[in-house]
Amino acid sequence: MRNGKIRVGIMGLGQIGRHLYHLALEKDDIEIVAVADIGKPEIIEYLLKSDGVDEPSCKLQDNYLINDKFRTRMLQLARPEDVPWDVLDVDCVVDATGRYRRRRDVEGHVRAGARRVILASLPSEPIDRIVIPGLNESHAASADKMISAGSATTNAFALLLQSLDQSLAVDCASMTTVHAYSSDQSLQDYAHEDFRRSRSAAENIIPNNNESARWVEAVLPKFAGKLSGYALNVPVQRGSLLDINCVMQDAGVTVNQVNDAMRAAATRHPNLIGVTDDPIVSSDVIGCRQSLLFDARATLKAGKKIVKVLAWYESLGHACRVLDVVRQYSKLDGNGGES
Structure with missing residues (x-):
């Protein structure tokens, strides 16, 4: 410094x-x-x-x-x-x-x-450590030399899952991210080590593996073996969407309770979690600096214990979290940093 x-x-x-x-x-x-x-x-x-x-x-x-x-x-x-x-x-x-x-x-x-x-x-x-602001930043240690600040998808999934679990108790969950195409995808069909990723990102919805569930299990060990995840890369430059199915422990959980739990989480972590009641689409989330924007209009109850929720996010929010982690470690080193 x-x-x-x-x-x-x-x-x-x-x-x-x-x-x-x-x-x-x-x-x-x-x-x-x-x-x-x-x-x-x-x-x-x-x-x-x-x-x-x-x-x-x-x-x-x-x-x-x-x-x-x-x-x-x-x-x-x-x-x-x-x-x-x-x-x-x-x-x-x-x-x-x-x-x-x-x-x-x-x-x-x-x-x-x-x-x-x-x-x-x-x-x-x-x-050494994965640090997700709002989840486990208190675990950061000055001895850490190699750290991951997660990913936009991982951080959004982890924060949403923890928020619902703390309030309503989640048994297990599956996630699909409908994700903007990334810089390692070709805009034209072009040979890639992965068959599907060889196809044009500008013309196709491309199913893709996603590592977020595995790393969320590492950060939230109570969910070990209880999470799964997949990705669909779509022809959108910015703005992504999480589609999460949660199996709740209590069959009596309602849509209103889920939305209220996320509103409470947004109150506790206003810089990390937002809630919208507006009928937004992917371009509306561009410029969002939070890790996730919960879509309260989209919450559904399916059967007795399954709840489906949607949450939006984009790369700018993740960049903000990366700098949060930079500042967190600067404080541990006794160098201050913005709170």
């Missing part, structure tokens, strides 16, 4: 990475001191300016992206171990590539001098 600011390095300035850059400009407690990306710095500057965010303008000058609040060293590098994080004197690195999820890849950042690494995605194998 220098001059009261948390010094953050980012690897990968895709959608989440650019959200992080824009969000850092809104406050005075974080500065993005370095960005590593496979793209040319000139292209990164162009994309940031094309995001349509009203904020102080940035300008590329001598390999630095400069704005009114901080200047960012731009590095065109592809691998975690290639970035000189020690020389850059960062407090933590956020890996927003979505690519380097194995433990040995995350360790590459540490070997290159990163004091702490926070994945903006789920890991592919166990690391």
